[in-house]
Amino acid sequence: MRAAIRRNGLTCTCGSLHRRRDVLPLNGFGGCGCAVACYTETMNTENSQNQSLGATVDQLCAIIRGRRDGDPETSYTARLLTGDEDKLLKKIGEEATEVVMAAKDRDHDHLRYEVVDLLYHTLVCCERWGVTPDEIARETRSRFK
Numbered sequence: 001m002r003a004a005i006r007r008n009g010l011t012c013t014c015g016s017l018h019r020r021r022d023v024l025p026l027n028g029f030g031g032c033g034c035a036v037a038c039y040t041e042t043m044n045t046e047n048s049q050n051q052s053l054g055a056t057v058d059q060l061c062a063i064i065r066g067r068r069d070g071d072p073e074t075s076y077t078a079r080l081l082t083g084d085e086d087k088l089l090k091k092i093g094e095e096a097t098e099v100v101m102a103a104k105d106r107d108h109d110h111l112r113y114e115v116v117d118l119l120y121h122t123l124v125c126c127e128r129w130g131v132t133p134d135e136i137a138r139e140t141r142s143r144f145k
Contacts, residue, residue, distance in 0.1 A: 054137075057123070061133045064124055080124045088128065092121045 051059070063077075070078035080088045095118040102111040126136065 057119070058133060060120065061123055061127070064120075064127045068127065077124060080121070081128050085128070088121065088125060092118070092125060095121050 064081075067075050067077035068081050072079040072082055080091070095114060098114040099111065099118050102114045126132075
């Protein structure tokens with residue numbers, strides 16, 4: 001398995017080169033914020049294989065938060081956080097449609113992949129408009145019956 005960022009903190013699995021300041025280390029992980037695939041690779045490191053969904057989402061939220069001040073020229077997440085809001089909202093709609101299509105096809109692996117894309121873009125949306133992970137957790141818990 002490849003880590004999202006090589007040990008020197010400069011080369012991403014997406015093939016992009018990133019300055020050290022654009023790399024947010026979390027528990028030994030790095031993430032460039034250029035694409036969901038980079039986050040997927042980040043989460044697929046040996047140390048995180050047995051993390052709960054909650055811990056993984058917390059980690060992803062922290063990575064996204066760290067991209068707020070990133071360079072939109074090199075960071076996909078920074079572009080989503082600071083660029084044209086309609087592009088982000090359109091992307092969420094596209095990802096939701098892809099989840100529906102994968103479910104309709106009963107394609108387990110594709111569904112899992114698309115759910116992660118939708119989750120990532122939804123969390124970026126929440127970060128952009130100031131909805132915190134704690135607020136999401138409280139709202140989720142309030143619906144338990």
